[in-house]
Amino acid sequence: MEKKKVVVPLVCHGHSRPVVDLFYSPVTPDGVFLISASKDSKPMLRNGETGDWIGTFEGHKGAVWSCCLDTNALRAASGSADFSAKIWDALTGDELHSFEHKHIVRACVFSEDTNFLLTGGVEKILRIYDLNRPDAPPREVAKSPGSVRAVSWLHSDQTILSSCTDMGGVRLWDVRTGDIVRTLETKSPVTSAEVSQDGRYITTADGFSVKFWDANHFGLVKSYNMPCTVESATLEPKYGFKFVAGGEDMWVRVFDFHTGEELACNKGHHGPVHCVRFAPTGESYASGSEDGTIRIWQTGPLTNDDTDAITANGKVKVSAEEVSRKIEGFHIADEAKPREEEVSGSP
16 A cells, blocks of 8 residues: 555664754755764764754763753754753854753753753753853753753743653743743653644653643644554644554654554664654654664655645755865864765665
């Protein structure tokens, strides 16, 4: 059947340890970019469409658990087991600032307006750093009830979302007051929480369940049981017709958002899938695994109308010339140079 057709992914090598986080930039004038976090301590930047390696951010002394890019993909951030969160220049690879913590940093994310960095981790404290005053002490939001696993901003940076590693639920914090205003209840700890591109839904993965919540009224919209323990889930960003989930069984599954029907089961990873993320165009999604690889799976346009809509929404085809603007000036350590050739499309 057509819906069960085999998808051959682009396989991106380079990391020497498990890939634990992925983050796509929005569509920028230079295209789409993908950053990956790994236990090898070296976040990597790639062309989000082709998977081609652009550069490696070097400076962490421990596993990197979280990574992100700002809205314009000009800066990157990473949170690490070395008790720090770092800000990087995404054009040159230079470290711009290091924010020291007292324990492992599990999550970090730029605010939508790019002025702030939110971090969380084993300290059970959510911190907001003012990037215009990086040497100033951070604002500490009231103590989290548990070790922080995932964080995000929503409502034009007025609300913070966080989940914990050791208890269920997603907590929503009012940035102005620092108080928890709502808890989205789940049975198991939420290992992945994503705010949809249009701001309508919060997608969560907890245990054997993927849930979709109304991001404005906080009601549970849909909940689907999965075939295995899932670690990450992501909603198709343009039309919201389908979602992807990955977890312990090493397979990357695509489901119908409205019915929960499984549309595809993509095999290829050789270890549990730790993270899945849709590209902002919705035409592909990436998965990161215990096996140290990133795989980029093409979905293609849903219909001819969808193709037109994507073009109308400013889809940017990345050319070599455009990507070279990002690569130019990037500091590449000698040991990292071979990685440029390790990125390969499938034969």
